[in-house]
Amino acid sequence: MKLKYRTLQAAVRCALLSTSTVALLHTGNALAEDESNAEKTKNIEKIAVVGSRAAPRSIGSSPVPVDIIGGEELSKVGNSDMLEVLKGTVPSFNVHSNPISDAATLVRPANLRGLPSDSTLVLLNGKRRHRASVIAFLGGGINDGAQGPDISVIPSIALKQVEVLRDGAAAQYGSDAIAGVMNFVLKDASEGGTFEVRHGQYYEGDGDSTQIAGNIGLPFTDNGFANLSFQYKNADATSRSTQRADAIALTAAGVPDIDDPAQIWGTPEIEDDISIFGNVGLELTNDDEFYMFGNYSERDVRGGFYYRNPHTRPGVYSNDGGETLLVGDLTGDMSGNCPTNIQIDDNVLDNPEYINGVANNPDCFAFNEILPGGFTPNFGGNIVDTSFTAGVKGEFSDGWLKGWLYDASGSVGYNASRYFLYDTVNASLGPQTPRDFSPGKYEQLEKTFNFDITRTFDWGLYYDANVAGGIEWREETFTVIAGDEDSFEIGPLTEQGFSIGSNGFPGFKPSQAGEFTRRNYAAYIDIETPFTENFLMGWALRYEDYDSFGSTTNYKVTGHYTINDMFSLRGSLSTGFRAPTVGQANVSNVQTNLSSGVLVDSALLPPTNPIAVQLGGEELQPEESDSYTFGAVYQNGDFYLTMDYYNIDVEDRISQSEKIVLSDEDKDILKQAGVPNVDQLAQVSFFTNDFDTTTEGVDIVANYSTDLLDGFSTFSLAYNWNETEVTSFSDITGDFKVQRLEEDLPNHRGTATWSQQWDSFSGFVRVNYFGEYQGVHVDFDQTAKMADAAVTVDAEVTYYPTEAIGLSVGAQNIFDQEAEPLDFEDRTGIPNNNWGGLYYETSPFGFNGGYYYVKATYSF
Template sequence: MKMQYNSLHIAIKLGLTLSAGLLFSGLAVAVEETETADKNIEKIAVIGSRAAPRSIGESPVPIDIIGGDEMGKTGNTDMLEILKGSVPSLNVHQNPISDAASLVRPANLRGLPADSTLILVNGKRRHKASVIAFLGGGINDGAQGSDISVIPSIALKQVEVLRDGAAAQYGSDAIAGVMNFVLDDSADGGSLVVRHGEYFDGDGTATEVSGNVGMPLTRDGFVNLSFQYKNADATSRSVQRPDAAAFISAGVPGVADPAQVWGSPEIEDDITLFGNVGLDLGNDKEFYMFGNYSERDVRGGFYYRNPHTRGTVFSNDDGATLLVGDLTPGPVGQINDGLGMGDGIDCPIIPITTGDVTSQQNYIDGIANNPNCFAFNEMLPAGFTPNFGGNITDTSLAIGVKGEITDGFLEGVYFDLSGIVGRNESQYFIFDTINASLGPDTPRDFNPGKYIQLEKTFNLDLVRSLDMNLYDDINLAGGLEWHEETFEVVAGDVASFTPGPLTSQGFGIGSNGFPGFQPAAAGVSSRRNYAVYIDVEAPVSETFLLGGAVRFEDYDSFGSTTNYKLLAQLNVTDDLSFRGSFSTGFRAPTVGQANVSNVQTNLSGGVLVDSALLPPTNPISLQLGGSELQPEESESYTLGAVYESGDFFLTVDYYNIEVEDRISQSEKKTLSDADKASLKAAGVPNVDSLQQVSFFTNDFDTTTEGVDLVVNYTAELFSGDSTFSLAYNWNETDVTQFSAITGDFKVSRLENDLPNHRGTLTWAQEWESVAMFTRANYYGKYQGVHVDWDATANNADAAVTVDAEISYFVTDSITLSLGAQNVFDQEAEKINIPEANKQEFGISNNSWGGKYYETSPFGFNGGFYYVKATYNF
């Protein structure tokens, strides 16, 4: 077959494309010359429509294609939820009360953390989010992946999911696989979509307006622009906490019901703009440019602060006595050096003996009527519940040129030269809280600071077909990549971190729940790396394809790494083929993981404590077993088969992924008195204010194995066009080596939090004026965990949810749709703590106000219905 260059695309024969059948780098799209027409007709491996198979049968490794039409019928606006319904090996959790993990939700492909999947847009590496999932639900603790949620489905032609290790082609992060988001490149037409819905419980009301328009750029180019704007109210799946209910019974004024909310956060003014530009430059060259601007505000709940027991605010002995601040004025030289605060010895001790300490006579006499003695019960008699939120801003720009070199010694080589810059900023806010050490002068709202992730990448990719007297030409590719990653910490406002005058009297420092980043922790950390790769695919015979790739990568921090990949496909018959691959891989620790520090509030043994996340090279971390981070290393292999006969399509693939020295957040370690004494002697500041410490570490090894099954069948049934799709995934992770730094409970979460079995069964039907789409989602058993404490861990039952949508084509341009996710309102697993744990820890099913385990793989909000109107032009 003769191959030639098209004015907009580089032609490379199907089956010889770089890296597993699709050239994700954007160098090429397969085209076939027709014998009867002057122009080439683009032939992609799998077209982006509901009627087409979702996996590439000709590829030697498994790839899923989710087309734009299919994404539009899921009824969801969140890209993570859209992909979860289409790719069973992808799991996504909703994260209530999870610090930054509720701002940018992590996703797990093949049971590995979010940053083990490489994200591409138009074949170019996507920058990571600045958010690090400090409370990431076990498997994602400490993960720093890309923010997929900023990519709107209306901006996409299709999504390509490579379910195979690919670090030898694309570098770090591709241990689990690769997701490539292909932007719409239409030069005409467009659409406008309005969608409105809410949960069956009457909350979480969401409204979205999105649009796309394609326009010509001279005669030989295109400009494709997309936007999405949405708002979503918060949800609550809560019951009143027993302690808050007791305060209401005791007559304490102002206790909210519920005092603490478990639910999805509120999302305000979520705006995303995407642009995609292409222009034929002539002489077999093409210019391209694409990028985005995205911004949103997110605000969610936090833990309730009990006005009798909350440490460093209301009591320092778990509610036996009240924490009282001495405000007695004193001379310069006193313990607080003349700041107008006392020395902590002139106020009475107030035992808490009733259900409302503010009603006790000793409190009234010693605190309420004593201007020199202060307790936060005077300001906040009902306690308080902070609200945590953030403003997330994401921008990117990629510019490049590609084409064929037509003269010189590189004649016949196709090239792609590009530069990409991406930036993600997370500005944090915490509301309705206090800096206890400031006493009665504390503000209630704080700006704790921000994180900024900045990445720059330059690529040169080259591809050439060579005649080596085989069945067909060999496809040879090579390239260079330079990458710089920068992570910046910006200090918060002074009140969010300053130690106030009551610090020496046992009151907590910083904005309670999320203390601000101190100037000492602020700064910029950077790392650079470069890579060289070569990739070969050879059709040894008409039925046998063999390929391989080698990539050398050098980092200015930890050194260099070399990885390789081998792949093959054997066509046994016209209908049946077998395929397989073996690869090594790596994931470099992010600059953020190596340098970030933070303080979080978490539950430990049923008690709220402040826990510091410190860099692994901090003296405290080193004393507790930390060390400088090294890259994760992996070995993986995949064996599979493809069967395709007429309108029936089936793929089945087994995978096995071994990862050594996995990077994660350690268990939270309690500092002993000996630890504190040793650290003080070494000159480490603020040791007394810390209760627990964690850090990032290379501490454990895992083996993950599983099976992916995809079946598609299309037919003309029921007087219309029918498409049936079955997708199933079995996945199991085994922690093969770990130490006390990781801990038994973390191991249990890694192995059991995700269901071992996931499946979807989809039926899409279309008639002349009506279309229908329904999907059944199966989730196998999993470990239910609540508030990250092993006393609540329990086995949760398997469940099935159903999504459905029906559309009426009013005209060729206007479509009206009605749909629902989780049509039958399948509930998540309710919290059911074993009796032994209730007795040992003194807890009940709803001690912390939640109805459902937060690890539910299909969420905890229940059914959601929506209406949608689409105008195509």
């Protein structure tokens, strides 16, 4: 028993010092290491640190499932976006391309187990990662209103591995861990490094991307390390578009200056995308270590928007659906005798009343004079993300805490999104309108302080129990900064029916600007009890108190039973919560969206706004969840198999409401409250706790390694079945949103990978299966249909002319599997092609088609 005690305590100390406070599992889900490490890899026992802050143990005795994606696998993907890397390796992880989705174009939200992006807790080196400032107002149903972290800023070259805990863990880590936890572990080598150059292009000949990246490990005195990484890339936009039906008709009628295509469906242009990450560790004494890590990232993004038809766009060209032209009187006293009943017909430019009464009348104005072919705004933004964490961990050597291991740390994270609109107008300013605007800025600032301790105790069990505890304090601030004056100015033509603000995204007014802050603190206890040699249980309890909505207490119970050397059972039972973000509780915005095929302005209001309250809004409360998992582990030599079932019930889910049509009474109340431009608003929405869901599924992971074909082979199989049912909702959520929540993501996802190593060559082939999903285009419910299942194939081959140099060529979607096409015959008039797209935007593998790349790597 004494030997076991000393061995376990040393292992616990090792676990704490190497992983801080996170407890996650190493599976064999990664591709094989490079050929220099292949032999070592075959003989390494896979070790897990799971749930509690206890000792590492073999993977077969872990009570909860986690995937590890090793650094080598992260580098063997053509697309360098971390979201795409994870989508190709974790079957329950989904992300869409999100064309024409406002801020969701800038920071793409992702889904783990069919839940929104802010239901997955993201950690960096075991510490909570701050969320992005972007709120996905157009989040494709599932992510409507989600505000999760920006995972895309993390470069793969900086990572030692990614750990994906596939289990609810709010009792250990707090808010957001309903779907699971993702921990990004930075490299910690004190020597060596890598430099790589990568270039790729889609088969269609667009979307060119070039990336350079590097990593270097340096000694930090004789007792530490400083590991530094950078990534810089540019990516051109793509277009999977055809000319809109209305643009074709306008061109045929002789309307000039119409681009072909008038509206672009594709991924945005990304410029000057740079990320710098640093990870530092220093041994202070034999018992204590200092650590710090952080990042600075910045990028510019520019994407498409909806085309503004020069006959029908409300507030700019016509206010009665395109029957008569909207004409402004520039005299200031309405003495210009400007016509108000000019019929538009096929081409208003040919109408004599327009020619004589507007075009040749300096007192009268219509936007057809300066923008006869309409216009298509471009939406973009500058995204800045930075963080810094520092702490000390080790073992107390004296005092009443002698023998306890500790970890004390502080973190600050900041994300800012400055928005830009190009090629649009503030119609109320008439001919004096600028064409480019900065509508404003969102900022998210988070501060976190943690203190954690752990120790083993002899309670007469099979071996010593592990006891851990800790406290946490957090502060979250969401800031809205007003846009430039032209973006929200109420111009002289406002009273004549012209819309206010930059068209497509009116700027944030000073009255909307402000700083909103919330604080909370938490305390937890975590115990692991080995009752017998074969039976282990874990217990976790967490209390958390917020200064806004109050407190919540959550628990988790885990168990593992070993039947024999090859087979074991595991499971967990837990409660969880997700606190509403400060941004969700306070933000207001105006966005442009399609309603019954017409572009309209929709206002997002805080849920406590009088209009929101009148329509059913209430102060936001946290989501609450109950989940359980059970599974089995089989391991025989080099073959490893796990199968886990999970069930997650979430009550009072937070999301953006259905866009509710404003009545005349609603508009009167808004006018009395002093809201300008009310007549131009067609709809309102707000954040709400309106619906409940049950999500269930099965994860299967299998791995097998062997000597084959005069080399070393690794075979990996991962499969996920996931299904979400909305069990309770009201009209505030609406039937179509329920349909999107239940059907937009495929119920079945799978990957099968074969990785092969030889002396001078390596390569892999991955087959990806995507089950049926609901195809949706422009959030227009008449276009929804069930899309067919599809298979894509990725492959890469690397040649090593020397031990230091690797030359790779590869492709994603190598056979150019097409996304589900929109239903149309001649691309001129079928309803769901009216907006110029070729494919349903909800395709789980994207709509850009095949992508090939070349890469050169130098290691030293």
